[in-house]
Amino acid sequence: MLTTALAPALWGTTYLTTTTFLPDDRPLLAATLRALPAGVLLLVVCRQLPLGEWWWKSWILGVLNIGAFFALLFIAAYRLPGGVAAIVGGVQPLIVALLASRLLHERLTTRIVAAGMTGVLGVGLIALQAQARLDAIGILAAVGGTLSMATGIVLSKKWGQPAAPLTMTAWHLITGGLTLLIVMLTFEGPPTTPLTPSNLGGYAYLSIVGTAFAYVMWFPGIARLPASTTAFLGLLSPVVAILLGWAVAGEVFTPMQMLASSLC
Template sequence: MAPALWGTTYLTTTLYLPEDRPLLAATLRALPAGVLLLVLSRRLPQGQWWWKSWVLGVLNIGAFFALLFIAAYRLPGGVAAIIGGIQPLVVAILASRVLHERLTARSVIAGATGVFGVCLIVLQTQARLDAIGILAALAGTLSMASGIVLSKKWGQPAPPLTTTAWQLITGGLTLLIIMLVLEGLPTTPLTPVNLMGYTYLSVAGTAFAYVMWFRGMARLPASTTAFLGLLSPVVAILIGWVIAGEVLTPTQAVGTLIVLGSITAAIITKAAKPPHVEEIPIEARTV
């Protein structure tokens, strides 16, 4: 559910938010959602979870949101999200080193297949590809991948609603400081359409989606979680085609199918071999 909701971010940004205000969009998406969840949970971090929440908040929220909106403002609707196709490979490599999750050939092949699908979509698009936008999308993917692995390594000391509130607050405060320094406050009042867009992103696309995301992350291997994230670019490219009238070429359609196939292969592989159950060698079974 969470990645599907995130896939609507790009269209919402281009249609409903004011132009050239990526840091304002990131701040108003994160901070109000964090305040809402903190009011509902009514619990603050304790001990080392003050700094851990800040680190995770920057990786999963602060840096990721800022880079995400920079990419969304500078790239076509589906392209920025599709670049996230490298995330499963990054997470799989990091998880094998940090979490000691097994890096299987099937996971690598599925990840590489997803990247190939990404290339078919991005490299063949007729829209103008902005270099800064692509770099921002790549950096945001690396930030989120690091946050996924660290979140899995450190665990969750409280229910998902509570830990999500901590990360949104810390990430939102970091974004607020950066926004005030680099962008400043808005010089023109926000329109009702702008407010509607910010409200949707904050409540549905952030508060609700991130509670679901961290709840699922606690119950799944890190690499599986990363593959599910590819649903976001699939939704983004399809919404851009259906609603925004963006061109979807046959090559892009094939790339989208390939990405969906890589997600399916990764999930089936993980489901068939639980991450914490060691397979008994054939020789031992024979004896």
């Protein structure tokens, strides 16, 4: 559980990295450069391709866990206040618990539902601000990303892992990254201005540490832990994001937010 928890903790650094180091208004570029280089790196290391039905299964899981999730995550991050996106993401454990009860026959207990509601409350108290301005596209992106990741978690658990975690991570990142590349070239196009050293450093961190390393920690947890337990660990992401904003970016951290962190 501790090693699995490293993944959402690292994902919590995405917002600060994006706002500090990455160019503005390029969510699909950010998603592509986060996924595809990490997948190529891991594939070079593991040197194993999918076999049989795992070609299409890897593609589906890659789109759900990486491609669609990353794209929608960055779109929501660019268009919504962090609090709104965090609250939508905080609903994910409840969605996973419901899907797992149907597809994996995991028990949907009162304790799990209560814990999920507490997590949503904690995330909301941490991040939602009174001046939050809602954006329809951002809300749809946040909801879509939450549903995509939740479905990916449950299907990853249901289908199992026919190869080592490093290999599985490579397959998901490659298939998700290639899908993102096609979407990015279609809707955003390639970068029109040269990337700065700061941009390249931000992309490198997100790809190597926030993606390759994080997902190598994440997928073994999906295999070994109940799906609902894995989903609840995802609540660490907005908590880490808020703590970094307070410690690094100088954002105000109120007593109410400190109390809310303990709920998560």
